[in-house]
Amino acid sequence: MAFARSRDFSGENAGGDRRVNKFAKLFFGVFALFGASWLGLVAYPYITFAGLQPNKDPNTGAVAPQGNPGTADQGARVFAANGCVYCHTQFVRDRNEGSDIERGWGERRTVARDYMFDRQVFLGNARLGADLTNVGVRQSDPQWYYRLLYDPQSLHPASVMPSFRYLFREQRVLGQISADALKLNGPGAPPDGYEIVPTEDGKAIVAYLLSLKRNYALPEAPKPAE
């Protein structure tokens, strides 16, 4: 290289040591501050929430929450990959923090134990759509979900939710109409002899949404008084 600063030009090493000290101070200062936040916001919750145990009801012996079925886990992947979390949250605030409970999104606020078995937690930070913490409690019919995903505006005309038609496919009816075929009338209906059924991904995401039921009792989050 034509120009490179000659390092011994400064004449002595004392200057070099001082240089190191300046950056050492900077390094340890930033390290300590950011490290403190790492301890508080990464290490502490990691250790605390890894030690959670499910709640066992002393009277009935029922254990809650319970793990999710495998199809629900697969559906969570579809939920993640299609960015549902950018419009839908999954946490219920207490009555004094917001209208979540009044809206019927849950009977109590959600707490850490509600998510202890979730491989991926979708808390979310935007509510262009409804909260999904307990959507499986509100709607238990898979057909409702298929219809919503296929054509959201048919259920909620003002909704800004996009259609997820690519989670469905059209196929020839072989013998009986499939159990999960969409019940469509009018111009959107498939031609005679054909039906529209959810793909594997479509079935998985609906299984996941159906599994969203955080309606068991937990002692740390009692149902608030009316």
Add this chain to the structure above:
Amino acid sequence: MNQPAKLEPIPPDSPAIQHPDPGAIERVVRAPVLIFIASAVFWLLVSSCLGLLASTQCHRPGSLVVLSDLPWLTFGRVFPAFQCAFVYGWLSSAGIGVAIWLLSRLSNTAYPTVYLPVLSAVTWNIGVGAGILSILGAGGNGRELLDFPFQAAFLLLLAFLFFGIWAVLVIWNRAPDSVYISEWYIFAALLCFAWSFPTANILLNLPQSSIGPAPGVSQGAIHAWFEKGLFGLWLAPLALAVVYYIIPKSVEKPIYSRKLALLGFWAWIACAAFGGMTVFIGGPFPAWMVTTGIVANVLALIPVLAVAANFHMTTRSAVEAVGSSLVFRFVTFGAMIFTVYGFEAAANSLRTISQFTQFTLVALGQNHLFLYGFCSLILFGAIYYLVPQLLNRPIIFAGIANFHFWMSVAGLTLLWFVLTIGGLIQGFGLEDAKVSMDSISDLLKPFLMLQSLGALIIFVANFSFAVAVALIFLLPGRVRWRSHVPETSVERTPEVTVA
């Protein structure tokens, strides 16, 4: 000498003063800096297209029926792809490019290994490209700004390490004189990104490992910590480093106060590190975690005001003289928006206010203010300053750049007002359980349409920026190197020095 806070006098024969060849630094780092900047401009265009597409889908979900048959263009993939292209493709690339030059210039060292930063630029771009394609192809993680699958994130980390090692070597071999506040910011950005990015990706995105994914809602806390670190301790320091360089340089005066600069630096690091959890007010976390975040975001007003006061006092008497300078206008405007952002972030953290802004478009507007108003405007200024100088072409296409400036300001202002007002209406609606979600969607429609108008104006602004930069790149100019670069030579570098 214009360096107020130096501890030791510079010996008269120091290389810092008798620089053998002031153009050498530009010559050495030219390749990596220009590669980073050119690719940043490319990703800015990509993200503008994706952002416009995401925005139009919001208010016309049914009209573009064809899109519902194209899974890779659905809102839930285009929107995160837009965010990641903007933050990793545009802001981070441009920030690293500018930082490479700033570090060399301020260390007064043309560290001879340019292979590392060039390799870094290439790897970074492959990582961003692979990540965006994966998101569109259903490979996204469903975590804001952590959407790149871990393979793409690994490439980004590798690229970052190439750059980081080079940066440490430059700092290590720096000329024996004072330390500039810009270098402090860049150094802090390096350290925090090197810590938070791998931590978050290992704990959240690795499919199966002995320590990940993190248990239960700790995922939310780690994510919030990462995101605040990405904004406050990676993008913000890179942008502030530019301001601390360009403003004194433009007004030809040293920074007003060294103490304010130090206060601003340390207080910002402390507050930004803890401020992330406010997105989860009312969420399933111990109360102290959220409260700490609120306190941190309010206390962050101290560094925000310290920085603002310092810039104000530095430019006070000189604004008339340099007000016409395009670079100065971009950078000061961005710096002023940082103050506005600080106030908005503090306000939106308070429980009484967040009751009406949490989960709404207000938060999106706040992000635009930070990412576009603060970081991007400053980087636009830095690129207009740097590219002609690196290519030794004094031409800057003032007409186009001027148009770019006013379009970005207009687009940002419109976008911010639309999202804030629309978001408040949404927030008051969400707060009242008697207002159904359907009627909130109805109320939001006009705002979502105006959002697209804002996105369109910003698209035009970004496009004119790309044209201006491309013209500087492509039109042949004088390629002879200046024998002397007065505005950047060390004798007249009047930034504040620290320590």
